[in-house]
Every structure is written in C-alpha cells, then in structure tokens.
Amino acid sequence: MRPDAGGWHCAPASAETRAFHAELPDYAPTPLTELPALAVELGVGRVFVKDESCRLGLPAFKALGASWAIHRVLAERAADGIQPDPVTFVAATDGNHGRAVARMARRHGQHAHVFVPQGVHPRAVAAIVDEGAKVTEVPAPYDEAVRRAAEAAAAADAVLVQDTALPGHERITEWIVEGYSTLCAEIDEQLAAQGVTEEPALVCVPVGVGSLAQAVITHYRSRGFGPAPALLAVEPEAAACVLASLTRGEAVGVTTGETAMAGLNCGTPSSLAWPYLHGGLDAAVAVPDSAAARAAARLAALGVSSGPCGAAALAGLRLVLTGAGADARRTALGLDTTSVVVLLSTEGTAANPHHLVEDR
Structure with missing residues (x-):
C-alpha cells in the first residue's frame, strides 16, 4: 500500500491517438460490462470489467x-x-x-x-x-x-x-504506451453512458513490464478534476518485478518462474514506465496462478471471456479486499459500499492457450 500516490501528477497523453484508432476500419470500443454480482461479493457499489477479448480483430489490447x-x-x-x-x-x-x-x-x-x-x-x-x-x-x-x-x-x-x-x-515504446490510452478514453465515455459521473474509486491493472499501467497512470494522474482513483497493480507471484521494485524503492529485476499468466511473466519493469509506477500506483499485489484461474472461471460464469492475464485484475482485487487486514486496505484505498471499481481484463481466453489446454 502506498498512501501518497494519489497526489502524484504527470503530463497527459497525446490526444491524437484516439482519433487515429477511430479511423481504422475494424475499430470499435471494447465492452465495459457491469457485473452486479461481483459488486455484492466484494462489498462495493458497482464493478465494471473492460473486456479486451476482441480488440481490432485480436484477442487482447496489445x-x-x-x-x-x-x-x-x-x-x-x-x-x-x-x-x-x-x-x-x-x-x-x-x-x-x-x-x-x-x-x-x-x-x-x-x-x-x-x-x-x-x-x-x-x-x-x-x-x-x-x-x-x-x-x-x-x-x-x-x-x-x-x-x-x-x-x-x-x-x-x-x-x-x-x-x-x-x-x-524509448520513443517507439512511448508511442506504444500512447496507443494504450485509447482504452482509458473509452472507459471514461462508457462510464458516463452508464450513469457514472465521477472518477471510479479504484482501477485494477494487470502488470508485466508496466507499459499498460503507465498509460493508465498517465490518464488518471494528469487530470485536475475530482478525486483521483486509486490504482492497483496485479502481477503473478512468479514474476512480481513491480512489487519487488516498489518494496525496494528502485527498479530491480527478479528471476521469473513458470506461470499461466504468460503475458505478465516479465522480470524487469520498463525503464520508461518505472517513474510512473513508482509515483502513481496506490497499491501492488502478487497473485498465484490458482487465484487467476478461479477469477477467470468466475468471469466466464458471468459472461466475460478472460484469460489468466486478464483475470489477474479480479484475482488481485479479491486478495486485497479479503483476509486479514482487508478493512485497513479498503480504508487506505478509499473504498466503501458505494465505490465504483473498474477491472481491466486485458485478454480473452483465445489469447492464452495455457488457459484452454491446461487450465493451470
């Protein structure tokens, strides 16, 4: 938990990216699906899942x-x-x-x-x-x-x-991160269309090297209106380089192991993302494969196709909001029974054959 992150600020992303994507022939915003059953289970007001199982004809946000x-x-x-x-x-x-x-x-x-x-x-x-x-x-x-x-x-x-x-x-990596900002712009519009007039209380992001998290942090930490959302990074236990780096206070590498969350199996944070991760993340958590598998199964039961990487967001949120110390963590994140939470499900099941074949 990092209580001072909400006060960190940065410059906004390029405004050109969304217009570029909107002109692509196969572009359409991916769904932002509300799951009331999860809100009840987790003791919050509303839960939305950004479903990236089909993005520009591919089964992930990349x-x-x-x-x-x-x-x-x-x-x-x-x-x-x-x-x-x-x-x-x-x-x-x-x-x-x-x-x-x-x-x-x-x-x-x-x-x-x-x-x-x-x-x-x-x-x-x-x-x-x-x-x-x-x-x-x-x-x-x-x-x-x-x-x-x-x-x-x-x-x-x-x-x-x-x-x-x-x-x-670095410049090409910057462009990749800018590209991810379209996802965040869509969330703003979709929340407004579903009656959410303020920023969400919490956004949960699966993290590999941290480039998507950098885009999310940039989006929410560059705005000057309303209370900023809390931002939670979720990694596999087998490759928790961001958690290790935040604990040390400097970017460090870790030795990675095997994980079904293949897209998150990264041992070193991106040097471009690290200042944003260090400055703007409110919390970070590492989850085992078994938790990601259970989260993927729960999302599937609720109609959302999510591979282990995408389901990591729900697995991390469950871990943070349950068990010993959960009340203190809820308070630190500013969550209560009226809070709006957004989970980024970054891939569908088709993106992760491990999920389909081995379900490990």
Missing part, C-alpha cells in the same frame, strides 16, 4: 499500441523521404504483443520478426506465424528474448517495436 507505433514509424519515414522499401519490425513477446506487431506489419505490407521466450505455448507461436511473421524461439526467459530481439534489430537495420523501453528505442 493491438492499440502496436498499430499506433507502427503508424508513427512509417509516417516519419515517409516524411523524411526514406524509400518505401519493406521495413522489418522486430519484437519480443509472450504472445499478444508479438502477434499484434505481426498483424499490423502485414496490414502495412511490411515484415515482422518475433522472438518468443521459453514457456510460450505452441499454439500462441503458431498464431504469430499465421500472421506472416518469422519467429525465433529463445530457450530462456522473456528478458533474454528482449535482449536478442534488440540485437537482431540492430544487426539487420530493422525497427524494434518493444513495449519495454531499451536504450535508443
């Missing part, structure tokens, strides 16, 4: 960042008069980001080379291949796949499109 970043890269190359030869976009991924990069590269007539770490399910790898990408499997954790992707991009004069910042590539 296409928002990849589409905007690739658009910006190609637009800048055209403005600089660079010959329009096919560009190779390189990325490391646990599944969803790489597939999004491959899809957006193909849409623009470009190439993609995607590096995947150990533990990524063969069906997730096959989905990336089906998008026309070259895939290199790395027999090592995610952080090593990122390093190798960066090396390959440099050696081939290709463009690294990575959602964790690396020296010399």
Whole structure:
C-alpha cells in the first residue's frame, strides 16, 4: 500500500491517438460490462470489467499500441523521404504483443520478426506465424528474448517495436504506451453512458513490464478534476518485478518462474514506465496462478471471456479486499459500499492457450 500516490501528477497523453484508432476500419470500443454480482461479493457499489477479448480483430489490447507505433514509424519515414522499401519490425513477446506487431506489419505490407521466450505455448507461436511473421524461439526467459530481439534489430537495420523501453528505442515504446490510452478514453465515455459521473474509486491493472499501467497512470494522474482513483497493480507471484521494485524503492529485476499468466511473466519493469509506477500506483499485489484461474472461471460464469492475464485484475482485487487486514486496505484505498471499481481484463481466453489446454 502506498498512501501518497494519489497526489502524484504527470503530463497527459497525446490526444491524437484516439482519433487515429477511430479511423481504422475494424475499430470499435471494447465492452465495459457491469457485473452486479461481483459488486455484492466484494462489498462495493458497482464493478465494471473492460473486456479486451476482441480488440481490432485480436484477442487482447496489445493491438492499440502496436498499430499506433507502427503508424508513427512509417509516417516519419515517409516524411523524411526514406524509400518505401519493406521495413522489418522486430519484437519480443509472450504472445499478444508479438502477434499484434505481426498483424499490423502485414496490414502495412511490411515484415515482422518475433522472438518468443521459453514457456510460450505452441499454439500462441503458431498464431504469430499465421500472421506472416518469422519467429525465433529463445530457450530462456522473456528478458533474454528482449535482449536478442534488440540485437537482431540492430544487426539487420530493422525497427524494434518493444513495449519495454531499451536504450535508443524509448520513443517507439512511448508511442506504444500512447496507443494504450485509447482504452482509458473509452472507459471514461462508457462510464458516463452508464450513469457514472465521477472518477471510479479504484482501477485494477494487470502488470508485466508496466507499459499498460503507465498509460493508465498517465490518464488518471494528469487530470485536475475530482478525486483521483486509486490504482492497483496485479502481477503473478512468479514474476512480481513491480512489487519487488516498489518494496525496494528502485527498479530491480527478479528471476521469473513458470506461470499461466504468460503475458505478465516479465522480470524487469520498463525503464520508461518505472517513474510512473513508482509515483502513481496506490497499491501492488502478487497473485498465484490458482487465484487467476478461479477469477477467470468466475468471469466466464458471468459472461466475460478472460484469460489468466486478464483475470489477474479480479484475482488481485479479491486478495486485497479479503483476509486479514482487508478493512485497513479498503480504508487506505478509499473504498466503501458505494465505490465504483473498474477491472481491466486485458485478454480473452483465445489469447492464452495455457488457459484452454491446461487450465493451470
């Protein structure tokens, strides 16, 4: 728990991103679904789930960042008069980001080379291949796949499109984070349409390297009206690098283990995201795979398709609001029986073959 985070402020995200996404032929806001049964279970006023199980034709939110970043890269190359030869976009991924990069590269007539770490399910790898990408499997954790992707991009004069910042590539990571801001803008509009006239009391965000959380923090910590929401980061116990970093007060790496929350299996916070995570998160929690599986099953019973990464938001909220010390945590987060809570379900079941095949 971090009681001073609500007073932290930052500059707003670019206003251009939402307009760009709105012009894409397959764009539509993803649903914000109210689940009254969860509100009763959790002792709050209203619970909404932002359902990212189908975003721009893919089963996760990642296409928002990849589409905007690739658009910006190609637009800048055209403005600089660079010959329009096919560009190779390189990325490391646990599944969803790489597939999004491959899809957006193909849409623009470009190439993609995607590096995947150990533990990524063969069906997730096959989905990336089906998008026309070259895939290199790395027999090592995610952080090593990122390093190798960066090396390959440099050696081939290709463009690294990575959602964790690396020296010399921060601007593209910034564009990816900007792309995610469309999700937050949609939530504002959808809450208003459902009669919520103030900021939600709490927003729960699954966290890998922290780029989505950076976008969420930027959205809510750059506004000057009303009380700011509390922001809760949720990670797997097997890869809780943000929790470890907040505990230490500095960005640190952790040794990751196996987890069904493959998209969150990251050992180091993004250097670009870290100042936002450190300044703007009210709380962080790590959850076991079993809690994510139970949360996914509960969401499915309520009509929301959510893989383990997406369901982590509910798993984390349950852990925070129950058990020893729960009353103190509710008070610290400013929650009561009238509070509005938003959960970000960042992927559908189709994005995570582990969930479908092993249910671990």
